[in-house]
Amino acid sequence: EAQVTQNPRYLITVTGKKLTVTCSQNMNHEYMSWYRQDPGLGLRQIYYSMNVEVTDKGDVPEGYKVSRKEKRNFPLILESPSPNQTSLYFCASSSRLAGRNNEQFFGPGTRLTVL
Amino acid sequence: SQKIEQNSEALNIQEGKTATLTCNYTNYSPAYLQWYRQDPGRGPVFLLLIRENEKEKRKERLKVTFDTTLKQSLFHITASQPADSATYLCALDLTGGGNKLTFGTGTQLKVEL
Numbered sequence: 001e002a003q004v005t006q007n008p009r010y011l012i013t014v015t016g017k018k019l020t021v022t023c024s025q026n027m028n029h030e031y032m033s034w035y036r037q038d039p040g041l042g043l044r045q046i047y048y049s050m051n052v053e054v055t056d057k058g059d060v061p062e063g064y065k066v067s068r069k070e071k072r073n074f075p076l077i078l079e080s081p082s083p084n085q086t087s088l089y090f091c092a093s094s095s096r097l098a099g100r101n102n103e104q105f106f107g108p109g110t111r112l113t114v115l
Numbered sequence: 116s117q118k119i120e121q122n123s124e125a126l127n128i129q130e131g132k133t134a135t136l137t138c139n140y141t142n143y144s145p146a147y148l149q150w151y152r153q154d155p156g157r158g159p160v161f162l163l164l165i166r167e168n169e170k171e172k173r174k175e176r177l178k179v180t181f182d183t184t185l186k187q188s189l190f191h192i193t194a195s196q197p198a199d200s201a202t203y204l205c206a207l208d209l210t211g212g213g214n215k216l217t218f219g220t221g222t223q224l225k226v227e228l
Contacts, residue, residue, distance in 0.1 A: 040220065103164065
């Protein structure tokens with residue numbers, strides 16, 4: 001089954017404790033992105049990657065890091081989480097092939113609470 | 116400043132009626148506009164894409180229009196059903212590359228029996 005998986009699905013942590021949220025897709029997609037979703041603000045892009053070793057900042061990159069060492073994986077790293085990073089996080093992937101809809105396939109989400 | 120506006124108030128309609136949701140944007144020139152459905156606690160699911168040179172797109176009971184002069188897209192669900200109840204998001208693809216989308220905040224649709 002074509003899918004994007006994220007782990008963990010739920011995480012409660014404390015300020016300053018480094019964490020990683022993993023994302024993996026099995027569709028051989030070139031593009032991958034991370035979003036956060038907050039009430040009243042909608043989905044905002046944190047980082048995106050156009051291929052292995054190619055990443056770029058989205059609209060709200062502060063406090064986050066990413067890496068793309070393999071095509072299927074795109075982990076999100078919070079080196080020193082703060083309470084304002086409490087949010088619902090989504091990973092997404094899409095194909096760059098011409099003629100496609102460029103639709104994004106989203107993962108199930110990771111609900112992060114930073115105390 | 117750049118803005119994407121969707122009606123933040125929930126839209127309640129009766130089963131069988133046509134639901135119309137609006138997406139307005141300012142100071143953008145998107146190459147594509149996409150619509151997604153999101154159910155509570157789940158990731159958005161792609162529904163339709165419309166290109167800047169297209170006026171209308173249809174898929175089963177769904178229809179999307181795109182007016183680049185008005186900077187507006189309308190999303191229609193005909194013969195609505197309770198199962199259509201969800202939040203609907205519009206997203207602008209400014210580059211046409213599909214890798215960088217800017218989302219609206221979504222409109223919640225409730226279809227009542």
